[in-house]
Amino acid sequence: MVEEIRVCVRRLPGTEDLPLPSYMTEQAAGMDLFAAVAEQTTILPGERKLVPTGVVVAFPEGYEAEVRPRSGLALKHGVTLVNAPGTIDADYRGEVGVILINHGSAPFIVRRGDRIAQMVVHRVCRVVWAVCVELSATERGNGGFGHTC
Numbered sequence: 001m002v003e004e005i006r007v008c009v010r011r012l013p014g015t016e017d018l019p020l021p022s023y024m025t026e027q028a029a030g031m032d033l034f035a036a037v038a039e040q041t042t043i044l045p046g047e048r049k050l051v052p053t054g055v056v057v058a059f060p061e062g063y064e065a066e067v068r069p070r071s072g073l074a075l076k077h078g079v080t081l082v083n084a085p086g087t088i089d090a091d092y093r094g095e096v097g098v099i100l101i102n103h104g105s106a107p108f109i110v111r112r113g114d115r116i117a118q119m120v121v122h123r124v125c126r127v128v129w130a131v132c133v134e135l136s137a138t139e140r141g142n143g144g145f146g147h148t149c
Helices: 071-077
Strands: 008-011 031-034 041-043 048-058 063-068 079-081 086-088 095-102 108-110 115-123
Touching (some): 041 048, 041 095, 071 079, 086 095, 095 108, 095 115
Antiparallel strands (some): 008 048, 031 115, 041 108, 048 095, 063 115, 079 095
16 A cells, blocks of 8 residues: 655746646556756756746645656656755755756757656655764675675
8 A cells, every 4th residue: 555645835926727747557566756947948968947836836745756857858858957866855945947958969849738757755864973982793884886796
């Protein structure tokens, strides 16, 4: 059984025609986010742009959302997120925006209502640091990047 939580969402004026973030399949982990651009926007190769979604969310304390790239946009167009995953904290009350970057070789056009990213909601925990003289030993130890190749 999948846990459900109630999350308050507000559409910004002029975005009532757009869907709220939506699961596209019954078992999808991520909800698609939709572009709330007033008119089509072009992202040139190597360029990045902040694309609005037209929604403001209020996640309950103890939850956060990660904004992630859509694999189809990455594969077909080379378009992804600059800060993947982006984090929406429980105390953030601004518009959800998506920073897209075009790593492809052709201009990418964002149209109103395009699915531009996905959002996955998670529980979070808070860390309380315990300063220790020694840490427990592991098989890996202090092996760094690529040490298991």
